[in-house]
Amino acid sequence: MPTVSMTVNGKAVSGQVEERTLLVQFLRENLRLTGTHVGCDTSQCGACVIHLDGIAAKSCTLLALQCEGAKITTIEGLAEPNGPLHPMQEAFRQNHGLQCGYCTPGMIMAALDIVRRNGHDLDEHTIREQLDGNICRCTGYHNIVKAIAAGAKAMKGGAPSRQAAE
Amino acid sequence: MSATGIGAAVRRKEDFRFITGQGQYTDDVTRPDEARAVFVRSPHAHAKIRNIEVSAAKTMPGVIAVLTGAELAADKIGNLICGWMIHSKDGSPMKMAPHPALTTGKVNHVGDAVAVVIAETLAQGRDAAEKVKVDYEPLPSVTDAAKAKSGPQIHEVAPKNTIYEWSLGDEKATTAAFAKAKHVTKLDIVNNRLVPNAVEPRAALAEYDAGTDQLTLWNTTQNPHVARLVIAAFVAMAPEHKLRVIAPDVGGGFGSKIFIYPEEVVCLWAARKTRRPVKWVAERSESFLTDAHGRDHVTHAELALDENGKILALRAKTIANLGAYMSTFSSSIPTYLYATLMSGQYDIPQIHCEVDAVYTNTVPVDAYRGAGRPEATFVVERLVEVAAREMKIEPAELRKRNFIKSFPHQTPVIMAYDAGDYHASLKKAMELADVKGFNKRKRESARNGKLRGIGYSTYIEACGIAPSQAVGSLGAGVGLWESAEVRVNPTGSVEVLTGSHAHGQGHETTFAQLVSERLGIPFENVSIVHGDTDKVQFGMGTYGSRSGAVGMSAIVKALDKIEAKAKKVAAFMMEAAETDIEFKDGKFTVAGTDKSVGFGDVALNAYIAHKFTGAQLEPGLKETSFYDPTNFTFPAGCHICEVEVDSETGKAEIVAWTAVDDFGTVINPMIVEGQVHGGIAQGVGQALLEGAVYDKDGQLVTGSFMDYSMPHAHDLPSFHVGLTETKSPSNPLGIKGCGEAGAIAAPAAVINAITDAIGSEQLSMPATANAVWAAMQHAPAQRQAAE
Numbered sequence: 001m002p003t004v005s006m007t008v009n010g011k012a013v014s015g016q017v018e019e020r021t022l023l024v025q026f027l028r029e030n031l032r033l034t035g036t037h038v039g040c041d042t043s044q045c046g047a048c049v050i051h052l053d054g055i056a057a058k059s060c061t062l063l064a065l066q067c068e069g070a071k072i073t074t075i076e077g078l079a080e081p082n083g084p085l086h087p088m089q090e091a092f093r094q095n096h097g098l099q100c101g102y103c104t105p106g107m108i109m110a111a112l113d114i115v116r117r118n119g120h121d122l123d124e125h126t127i128r129e130q131l132d133g134n135i136c137r138c139t140g141y142h143n144i145v146k147a148i149a150a151g152a153k154a155m156k157g158g159a160p161s162r163q164a165a166e
Numbered sequence: 167m168s169a170t171g172i173g174a175a176v177r178r179k180e181d182f183r184f185i186t187g188q189g190q191y192t193d194d195v196t197r198p199d200e201a202r203a204v205f206v207r208s209p210h211a212h213a214k215i216r217n218i219e220v221s222a223a224k225t226m227p228g229v230i231a232v233l234t235g236a237e238l239a240a241d242k243i244g245n246l247i248c249g250w251m252i253h254s255k256d257g258s259p260m261k262m263a264p265h266p267a268l269t270t271g272k273v274n275h276v277g278d279a280v281a282v283v284i285a286e287t288l289a290q291g292r293d294a295a296e297k298v299k300v301d302y303e304p305l306p307s308v309t310d311a312a313k314a315k316s317g318p319q320i321h322e323v324a325p326k327n328t329i330y331e332w333s334l335g336d337e338k339a340t341t342a343a344f345a346k347a348k349h350v351t352k353l354d355i356v357n358n359r360l361v362p363n364a365v366e367p368r369a370a371l372a373e374y375d376a377g378t379d380q381l382t383l384w385n386t387t388q389n390p391h392v393a394r395l396v397i398a399a400f401v402a403m404a405p406e407h408k409l410r411v412i413a414p415d416v417g418g419g420f421g422s423k424i425f426i427y428p429e430e431v432v433c434l435w436a437a438r439k440t441r442r443p444v445k446w447v448a449e450r451s452e453s454f455l456t457d458a459h460g461r462d463h464v465t466h467a468e469l470a471l472d473e474n475g476k477i478l479a480l481r482a483k484t485i486a487n488l489g490a491y492m493s494t495f496s497s498s499i500p501t502y503l504y505a506t507l508m509s510g511q512y513d514i515p516q517i518h519c520e521v522d523a524v525y526t527n528t529v530p531v532d533a534y535r536g537a538g539r540p541e542a543t544f545v546v547e548r549l550v551e552v553a554a555r556e557m558k559i560e561p562a563e564l565r566k567r568n569f570i571k572s573f574p575h576q577t578p579v580i581m582a583y584d585a586g587d588y589h590a591s592l593k594k595a596m597e598l599a600d601v602k603g604f605n606k607r608k609r610e611s612a613r614n615g616k617l618r619g620i621g622y623s624t625y626i627e628a629c630g631i632a633p634s635q636a637v638g639s640l641g642a643g644v645g646l647w648e649s650a651e652v653r654v655n656p657t658g659s660v661e662v663l664t665g666s667h668a669h670g671q672g673h674e675t676t677f678a679q680l681v682s683e684r685l686g687i688p689f690e691n692v693s694i695v696h697g698d699t700d701k702v703q704f705g706m707g708t709y710g711s712r713s714g715a716v717g718m719s720a721i722v723k724a725l726d727k728i729e730a731k732a733k734k735v736a737a738f739m740m741e742a743a744e745t746d747i748e749f750k751d752g753k754f755t756v757a758g759t760d761k762s763v764g765f766g767d768v769a770l771n772a773y774i775a776h777k778f779t780g781a782q783l784e785p786g787l788k789e790t791s792f793y794d795p796t797n798f799t800f801p802a803g804c805h806i807c808e809v810e811v812d813s814e815t816g817k818a819e820i821v822a823w824t825a826v827d828d829f830g831t832v833i834n835p836m837i838v839e840g841q842v843h844g845g846i847a848q849g850v851g852q853a854l855l856e857g858a859v860y861d862k863d864g865q866l867v868t869g870s871f872m873d874y875s876m877p878h879a880h881d882l883p884s885f886h887v888g889l890t891e892t893k894s895p896s897n898p899l900g901i902k903g904c905g906e907a908g909a910i911a912a913p914a915a916v917i918n919a920i921t922d923a924i925g926s927e928q929l930s931m932p933a934t935a936n937a938v939w940a941a942m943q944h945a946p947a948q949r950q951a952a953e
Binding site: 018020021028033034035036037038039040041042044045047074075076078079085089092093094096098099100101102103104105108124127128129131132134135136137138139140141142143144145 | 418
């Protein structure tokens with residue numbers, strides 16, 4: 001079985017994978033980072049979104065071997081352990097932007113990418129359009145939109161977290 | 167109101183683990199030496215199984231076992247059941263066909279499981295499953311509810327694929343009332359089949375401890391104790407006390423995770439047989455083929471009115487598609503959760519509803535958010551809206567003329583509404599929605615080439631499910647009470663063990679708000695424990711918008727007992743008479759004095775037990791209550807939807823949504839609003855986007871998110887949500903429940919709005935651009951913009 005090496009949440013990792021092993025499986029099963037979720041099999045639900053070299057990507061649609069040498073950030077890498085939450089995470093809590101929590105890691109990672117591409121002053125229409133790759137069944141998106149707008153604003157000050165702007 | 171008490175928009179305790187990726191969902195749980203299960207499923211809608219060849223699969227790498235229905239039956243594993251008996255009009259019981267977890271002899275829907283591969287890894291399991299060779303002899307199939315009775319017979323016990331022919335109401339009196347009508351509105355309605363699609367797929371992880379002969383099941387269930395009971399008592403997997411069921415974090419349910427499914431049964435059986443923990447997680451396309459679907463009614467409905475638009479009677483005839491097998495609660499959805507709501511918010515003297523439930527070669531159908539009440543509301547609210555248009559009475563005005571105004575109100579369909587003010591919700595909604603300004607907005611839309619429409623849905627529903635004797639008399643096999651144990655610790659913190667189960671509803675927060683306020687202790691000091699049959703006493707679980715009305719009421723009753731005992735302890739501590747002790751804001755005071763002790767002190771003393779003897783009082787401070795509600799609760803309200811329809815493409819966009827709901831007492835308005843938002847989104851999904859479609863060969867064409875259109879953020883507006891409050895008289899807190907209301911109200915509001923915009927009633931759900939465009943071609947000349 002081939003070996004793959006990458007950096008995940010700042011830590012160098014490697015593991016044995018099959019050619020067909022998906023990145024999400026490598027993260028969840030080899031690295032026991034179960035915050036990234038699988039919700040579909042057609043790359044549409046977004047529960048698996050992570051950051052690959054600073055850009056949002058669906059880990060269900062990447063082979064682990066494709067990520068040789070990459071820098072991966074998952075939801076677990078957003079805030080320091082025992083440290084403050086990332087402003088986007090805090091915004092989701094303040095605005096009740098989650099109910100069952102299953103879509104939430106992917107939603108937050110996607111939200112950060114919306115900010116990266118569209119800046120800190122996001123209007124409702126932009127957020128709704130940009131969430132095309134994320135499905136939530138619980139919230140009706142109303143509070144997710146509020147959370148992302150609030151989180152984007154809060155990030156303006158410069159977020160104290162490991163998630164450096166790339 | 168304190169910052170963390172009843173009525174406060176407290177931020178949720180459960181959020182921390184979810185926003186940091188530390189939730190523990192069933193697939194996040196792993197057991198040492200875990201094996202994976204992969205099911206072999208029928209590609210045919212209906213076929214005989216001539217042979218199953220497993221030898222090739224068995225030799226594949228990593229395969230531990232390949233098991234079929236024959237072995238399941240040989241091991242005397244029992245069938246899955248439907249637990250609600252419905253009798254037909256002729257008195258005969260419903261025709262419940264056998265439903266083994268792995269079918270033998272015949273497959274009855276695409277996705278029906280015939281075998282399972284247990285392998286070291288998922289990939290090996292999938293590879294081996296492809297090598298299982300099933301020799302099928304395809305049979306003709308039927309998937310359409312309207313055609314079921316004349317289709318090929320699916321089960322021996324059910325000629326004409328008929329499960330029951332049921333009715334409710336006085337047919338003779340209803341017919342007589344129709345004879346007197348000055349106006350009759352008639353509609354043919356299809357309530358489209360939906361796939362619940364919680365974002366977390368269903369999963370099961372089973373483990374057998376041979377040393378103790380104990381089975382453990384981690385499962386995405388909304389009701390672990392019910393799962394345990396059914397699997398023990400009916401499926402006969404193990405005695406109840408030898409089976410532990412754990413529902414860890416569950417990623418949404420919406421009803422689909424209530425039922426007991428083949429997969430967890432097979433995992434338990436396989437775990438014991440192979441002596442390995444066995445895990446199964448649905449792939450999404452597998453979910454489409456196995457999760458209980460929702461809705462799927464075909465209805466002809468009629469409304470009789472007098473010359474003033476006063477409703478004289480309503481009648482409906484419905485064919486309800488229950489799919490290939492009767493799922494756990496399936497029989498009750500189109501009967502006692504549907505026909506009993508046919509009065510809506512209106513004073514209707516006579517109602518008659520007939521329901522025929524049928525088998526088809528489709529995925530089994532059961533409760534899905536609203537469970538029967540969306541179907542009823544759609545019938546009533548479409549009839550009323552169309553009647554208003556036909557009689558040229560303003561839709562809001564017609565409703566006002568018919569609202570129930572005095573309570574309690576006994577409907578002709580069993581339900582007795584306890585308290586409500588429907589006019590108040592309508593009035594507030596109309597103000598919030600600025601209905602007065604609609605015509606101006608309509609002209610503006612027309613200038614932009616859009617047809618603007620407005621639609622009402624004044625819904626009522628029955629939830630807070632349910633008084634046990636009442637549902638028992640209607641055929642339920644179980645009671646629908648709820649349980650709570652309030653466990654005060656010596657150091658004054660509290661655990662509440664609740665039979666309710668949260669899969670997004672925020673119980674860890676709202677239940678703690680209740681306890682914190684009542685006992686006068688910090689919100690942080692209250693933990694809510696749920697989801698584990700080893701930890702928590704028997705409970706019925708969460709569905710039917712019951713965890714506030716019934717689950718919290720159980721907690722209130724237990725808190726009453728806690729307070730009573732704590733007062734006794736306080737009396738001993740302060741050497742006073744028990745009857746002189748008052749409890750307020752966390753302090754026990756001797757009446758008329760300034761002698762007091764705090765809750766924390768009392769808790770410690772209850773356990774140290776130095777201030778009283780065992781003969782005077784038992785030590786400890788822990789009380790349990792099993793609460794049986796005295797009635798259903800009746801949330802009600804008014805939703806108003808505004809749409810713009812592109813006159814060239816038929817694409818409908820929701821441009822405004824107003825909801826004013828009466829949920830009685832609200833514990834956490836932020837959470838309640840979130841429930842309304844989510845419910846509306848699912849209702850809009852039904853109305854505009856979603857629909858499970860089978861082709862003529864019984865293949866599920868909408869078998870993944872590629873073809874089944876899930877609501878995305880850009881399909882929905884932000885919602886204007888308001889509340890009115892008439893407390894429910896039927897439980898101590900006055901709660902009505904809010905979890906399903908949005909899904910119940912929304913579809914009618916959307917379709918009423920679009921049909922208003924295009925001037926045609928010939929529109930079915932989902933109202934895709936194509937469907938709306940087609941309806942527009944049959945519309946009479948468009949209504950004038952300026953009215």
